[in-house]
Amino acid sequence: MNKQSLLLHNNKIIIFTTTTILFLLFVLPVVMLIPIKMVPANDQPGYGDMGRVSVYGLRQFTQEFLSTDTNLMAIGTTIKNPNLKNKKIIKFNLYDEKNNLIREVKLNGFNIGDGDFVKFVFEPVPDSSQKKYNFTISSPEAGEEEILELFLIGPTDTVLDYSYDDETKLGGIPMVTFHKPDSRWETVKLVYLNLFSKLLSLDSRRI
Amino acid sequence: MKNKINLLILAVVLRLLVSGLLFHPDIKTIAFQTSFLKQGVVNIYPYLINNRASLPLKEEFVYFPLTYFTLGGYQAVISTFLGSNFDKWLQDAGANSVVNNPKVIFYLILLKLPLLLVDFAVAFILLKLFKDKKEGEQAFTLWLFNPFTIILIYAFSNIDLYAVLLTLIAFLYIRREKLLIASVFIGLAVSFKLYALLFVPFLFLKAKNTKEKILSVIIPISIFMITIIPFLSPSFVNSALLSGLSTRIFGPSFTIGFGESIVMGLFLMTALFFGGFVNDRKVHLFNYLVSILLIIFSFSHFHISWLLWIAPFLAILVVKRPVLSVPIFFWAVFAMAVPLFYSDRSMTISLFRIYTTWYDMLPTPFLVIQKFYDPFVFQSMLHSVLAGISVVIAYKINKNE
Numbered sequence: 339m340n341k342q343s344l345l346l347h348n349n350k351i352i353i354f355t356t357t358t359i360l361f362l363l364f365v366l367p368v369v370m371l372i373p374i375k376m377v378p379a380n381d382q383p384g385y386g387d388m389g390r391v392s393v394y395g396l397r398q399f400t401q402e403f404l405s406t407d408t409n410l411m412a413i414g415t416t417i418k419n420p421n422l423k424n425k426k427i428i429k430f431n432l433y434d435e436k437n438n439l440i441r442e443v444k445l446n447g448f449n450i451g452d453g454d455f456v457k458f459v460f461e462p463v464p465d466s467s468q469k470k471y472n473f474t475i476s477s478p479e480a481g482e483e484e485i486l487e488l489f490l491i492g493p494t495d496t497v498l499d500y501s502y503d504d505e506t507k508l509g510g511i512p513m514v515t516f517h518k519p520d521s522r523w524e525t526v527k528l529v530y531l532n533l534f535s536k537l538l539s540l541d542s543r544r545i
Numbered sequence: 546m547k548n549k550i551n552l553l554i555l556a557v558v559l560r561l562l563v564s565g566l567l568f569h570p571d572i573k574t575i576a577f578q579t580s581f582l583k584q585g586v587v588n589i590y591p592y593l594i595n596n597r598a599s600l601p602l603k604e605e606f607v608y609f610p611l612t613y614f615t616l617g618g619y620q621a622v623i624s625t626f627l628g629s630n631f632d633k634w635l636q637d638a639g640a641n642s643v644v645n646n647p648k649v650i651f652y653l654i655l656l657k658l659p660l661l662l663v664d665f666a667v668a669f670i671l672l673k674l675f676k677d678k679k680e681g682e683q684a685f686t687l688w689l690f691n692p693f694t695i696i697l698i699y700a701f702s703n704i705d706l707y708a709v710l711l712t713l714i715a716f717l718y719i720r721r722e723k724l725l726i727a728s729v730f731i732g733l734a735v736s737f738k739l740y741a742l743l744f745v746p747f748l749f750l751k752a753k754n755t756k757e758k759i760l761s762v763i764i765p766i767s768i769f770m771i772t773i774i775p776f777l778s779p780s781f782v783n784s785a786l787l788s789g790l791s792t793r794i795f796g797p798s799f800t801i802g803f804g805e806s807i808v809m810g811l812f813l814m815t816a817l818f819f820g821g822f823v824n825d826r827k828v829h830l831f832n833y834l835v836s837i838l839l840i841i842f843s844f845s846h847f848h849i850s851w852l853l854w855i856a857p858f859l860a861i862l863v864v865k866r867p868v869l870s871v872p873i874f875f876w877a878v879f880a881m882a883v884p885l886f887y888s889d890r891s892m893t894i895s896l897f898r899i900y901t902t903w904y905d906m907l908p909t910p911f912l913v914i915q916k917f918y919d920p921f922v923f924q925s926m927l928h929s930v931l932a933g934i935s936v937v938i939a940y941k942i943n944k945n946e
Contacts, residue, residue, distance in 0.1 A: 347683075348682075348683065348686045348690075351686065351687060351690050351691065352552065352555070352686070352690045354690075354692075355559070355690040355691055355692050355695070356555065356559065356690075358692040359559045359562065359563060359692055359695060359696075362563075362692070362696070363562055363563065363566050363567075366897075367897055367900050370894075370897065370904060370907060371903070373907060374903055374904075374906055374907065376906075377903050378902075378903065378906075381641045381642075381902070384639075525903075528901075529900050529901045529903070530900075532900070532901055533566075533899070533900050533901075535647065536647055536649060536650050536899065537565075537650060539647040539648055539650070539651065
């Protein structure tokens with residue numbers, strides 16, 4: 339290989355490598371955001387030693403919470419399905435502040451593993467920002483041997499209070515609300531703002 | 546000259562970007578484990594097991610003592626720069642809080658800096674390996690500017706790079722007909738990563754006389770033993786010595802009945818060794834080293850970080866045998882693709898968690914394939930193509946050379 343063709347060859351691999359790395363770091367993350375149809379408003383709160391409640395038959399669980407963003411479109415929480423015995427319908431009903439049923443979701447216990455993070459997805463609720471809602475989780479056809487268990491936590495800024503077995507207490511389940519982004523561009527902007535805030539932190543440390 | 550400096554700066558910038566923006570959880574686990582050196586813990590293996598209940602991260606230290614002292618020593622030196630919150634970050638077991646820490650990019654870059662130095666050292670060794678200056682420069686450029694090694698080293702925080710550098714230095718001394726010095730470096734490489742032990746039988750083949758043959762085996766094994774004997778204990782054996790390496794390399798086999806089976810990797814390596822012993826009057830060690838690694842990648846469920854073991858040798862091959870550059874490029878593409886389809890989030894989606902944890906909602910490539918096709922069959926197809934290309938490369942380099 340003569341000097342000129344060697345230089346050309348080297349230039350090609352330099353351009354290929356630089357393009358590939360920049361694509362990986364700055365284009366692929368944007369492409370990966372496209373399939374994301376909803377974003378969580380918060381991290382799931384820690385849970386573990388605050389106890390659990392069982393849901394079956396007439397024993398349903400009611401949770402009051404605050405939606406911090408618009409376009410509420412899913413509620414996620416961890417559900418135990420001991421020995422995967424519950425294969426019955428699981429009903430999720432969402433109520434507004436005036437206790438009107440606004441969304442209804444049905445899942446099958448067959449699809450829920452023991453300790454799965456389960457999302458109840460529904461049509462987005464517009465103007466849901468800073469509004470209180472209630473939801474119920476029940477499995478009316480399940481018997482005592484087919485219970486589902488929900489973890490309990492103390493109250494947070496968004497998890498307000500819960501009702502179970504005719505009692506209402508502060509706190510509830512370690513839940514996450516999911517919201518439909520206003521636009522794809524908004525999602526990309528949020529992600530890159532998050533990244534740049536970390537990069538600026540790097541810069542200030544260096545200075 | 547200015548152009549060369551600009552290229553070196555570009556190479557550094559690309560590496561720093563990948564270092565800071567892509568996160569594989571292993572780097573934090575290893576940094577947490579090796580942080581105990583600055584607290585005076587010398588034998589990390591029983592320490593982690595005995596204190597498991599009170600430690601936030603429960604994993605055992607699976608690397609050898611030399612890795613512990615190298616990384617722990619580095620961390621002790623830079624602890625002033627890392628700041629007081631670094632240890633809190635190491636102790637943090639929260640999946641989200643770890644990547645949402647505002648200093649995470651700074652920590653990652655600083656923790657990966659030794660890799661940058663070793664990476665450049667590999668490039669300079671490659672430059673020195675060639676008698677022809679142009680070929681050396683081509684290998685140097687190829688090493689610094691290929692996306693495969695940049696991702697393998699900096700995205701996956703690949704500490705196998707230390708063993709790779711030592712293996713390459715050993716190869717440099719083999720080229721200079723200094724086999725015993727090469728044996729020392731192979732011994733040091735084995736003390737970082739066991740895979741280098743696979744090269745020892747071929748040092749034996751290369752040795753000219755009985756004394757050199759014996760020493761070429763005894764030196765690396767002695768160095769390895771010296772570095773591990775002070776730490777020999779059930780916890781060390783279980784954590785570090787019985788690693789996935791032996792089980793993965795010697796796992797694939799075919800049964801010959803009555804409970805017996807032929808282990809593919811061992812079978813081919815033995816054939817390679819005795820083939821060389823019987824036929825090859827002038828032993829071409831390079832060909833054996835590449836062939837043995839091709840066997841490993843063709844017939845084992847390899848970890849993506851292992852691909853670095855063969856990377857400098859493939860860079861040499863591309864330069865020396867341009868006809869192989871296309872097969873080697875596709876070999877690298879398929880070799881990187883196979884582990885990306887393992888059912889392991891940290892191989893793909895999770896690497897980008899510094900950007901946002903929203904990516905946790907995305908399915909892995911394994912799950913995406915599962916919607917259309919059996920992902921294990923798909924993986925097998927990719928691996929079979931890899932094995933096919935390996936056969937061609939191995940045949941081409943060993944044919945009448």
